Amino acid sequence: xTRRPRTFKSFVLRVLVPRALVFGAGxxxxxxxxxxxxxxxxxxxxxxxxxxxxxPSEQVLAGPPSWTAADxxxxxxxxxxxxxxxxxxxxRVVVHxxxxxxxxxxxxxxxxxxxxxxxxxxxxxxxxVCGRP
Numbered sequence: 275x276t277r278r279p280r281t282f283k284s285f286v287l288r289v290l291v292p293r294a295l296v297f298g299a300g301x302x303x304x305x306x307x308x309x310x311x312x313x314x315x316x317x318x319x320x321x322x323x324x325x326x327x328x329x330p331s332e333q334v335l336a337g338p339p340s341w342t343a344a345d346x347x348x349x350x351x352x353x354x355x356x357x358x359x360x361x362x363x364x365x366r367v368v369v370h371x372x373x374x375x376x377x378x379x380x381x382x383x384x385x386x387x388x389x390x391x392x393x394x395x396x397x398x399x400x401x402x403v404c405g406r407p
Contacts, residue, residue, distance in 0.1 A: 339370035341401045345377055352379070352404040368402030377401060 341354035349368050358364065367385050370377050373396055380388075380398070388396050 339377070339399045339401050341368070345402055348377075349379055349402060349404060352402045355400050355403050358403040362405075364403045364405045366404035367400045368404065369398035369400050371396075371398050379404060 345368060346352070352366075352368050355367070364382050366379050367382050368377055368379050369385050385398055385400065388398050
């Protein structure tokens with residue numbers, strides 16, 4: 275059996291046409307999918323969420339809890355957490371408890387466990403550190 279040299283026409287038919295068809299099908303699917311996507315700004319807008327009593331929901335925090343002058347008076351020997359030297363261990367920390375909505379002093383290891391357990395319900399925000407800097 276003798277081998278004939280392939281012509282340019284057979285090369286185009288065997289190699290380029292199938293690749294062009296696959297590319298065209300993929301591009302068409304992407305364009306159709308893009309055309310079917312719904313913009314979030316077009317979605318329906320309803321009335322603001324309200325609590326069961328009819329009052330607007332106030333879930334937005336004004337900002338993170340911070341160290342105040344009242345904390346400095348209530349927890350002598352403690353400083354705001356930003357003033358504590360980096361890498362220095364602390365015996366106690368002053369934290370903001372979101373569950374109780376108040377500041378309180380805790381042992382460092384207790385605050386660590388609260389923030390690193392499986393639930394976020396008892397997480398605390400460290401606002402101050404107690405000990406000798």
